[in-house]
Amino acid sequence: MQRRTVLKGAALGSLAALGAGYWALPTGPAPAALSLEGAQQVLAELVDKKLVSLKGWSPTEVFNHCAQSIEYSISGYPELKPAWFRGSVGPLAFSVFAARGAMRHPLDEAIPGAAPLNQPGSQAQALQRLQQAFADFAAYQGELQPHFAYGALSHADYAQAHVLHLYNHLSLIRPA
Template sequence: MNNVTFASLDEVREELSKMSGQDIVPMKEWPVYEILAHCAQTIEYSMTGYPQMKPKAIRNTIGRVAIRKFLKQGYMKHSLTAHVPGAPKPELQGTAREGMDLLLRTIEAFQAFHGPLQPHLLFGELSKEQYDQYFAMHIADHFSGLQHTD
C-alpha cells in the first residue's frame, strides 16, 4: 500500500472495511497487530492524555511548525518503529482482524467523544478536526508499510 493518503478518519474506516478478510503482510519491522494497536493507542491518548510530553517550549515551537506543515501538505513521514514515549508497547499478540477491530473501535470512540481533548505530546493543543486529520495522516504513513491481497 505504498503512498497511502487519508484525509480523515472516515476514509481510514472505509479502508479498514475493504481490508477485512484480506491477507495483510507488514513490509516493515512490526507485526500487523502491533501497527494497528499503535495507531489505536495514539488516538486513545488524545482523549485520556499522553503518558509523556515533550517540553512546552518544544510543543510551542518545533511542534507547532511541524503540525502546520503536515496539515497543509496532507501527509506526514515519521519513524514507523517508534513507540509512543512513556507508553507501554502494544502487545505483540493478536490477529490482523483483532487489530482492525481495535482500531475501528478506537476511531468510533474518538468520533463520538465530546469531552476536552488532551494536548498532543509534540504538537500541543489540537482541535478535533486537526486531530482527525493528523490521525488519518499518521495511520496512512503506517499503512504505507502494509501489503494486502484481495
C-alpha cells in the same frame, strides 16, 4: 549573547529542516479521503485480509500503535515532550504535515511511555481495536488532551493528525 545566537541558529536550522521535509513528503494519492470517514473505509476494507508489513512492525503492532495514539488523544498521553517543544517545533511540524496532506515520521518509533504493542495479539483484534478507537474519537464531544509532540489540537486538527498518521503507517502494509 552566545545563548541568543545558539537559539537563533537552532530555530533557523529547524525551519530549514521543516521546509526541506515539506518537499520530501510523499505526493502520491492517499488511500482514501483525508477524513475520519475515509480512514474508517480503508480499515473496513482490511477486515479478513491477511496482511504483511514491508519492514518494521507487523500489521498487528501498527494497528495497536495507531489505536493507542487515538485513545491517548482522549485519555492523555503517558509522556509529553517539553513544553517548549509542544509550543514551537511540534506545532510547526504538524502545520507542515497538514499543509502537505501527508505525514512522514519514523514508522517504528513508539509513543513515549506507551504500553507494548502486543495487545491485542491478533491482527483481527488489533484492527477491531483501531476501528473502535476511530469510532470513539468521531463521537467524542469532550476536551481533548494535548498531543505529546504537537501540543493542543482542535478536534478537526486531531482528526487530520490521526488520519495522516494511519496513512503513513499503512504505506508499509500490503496484502499477503
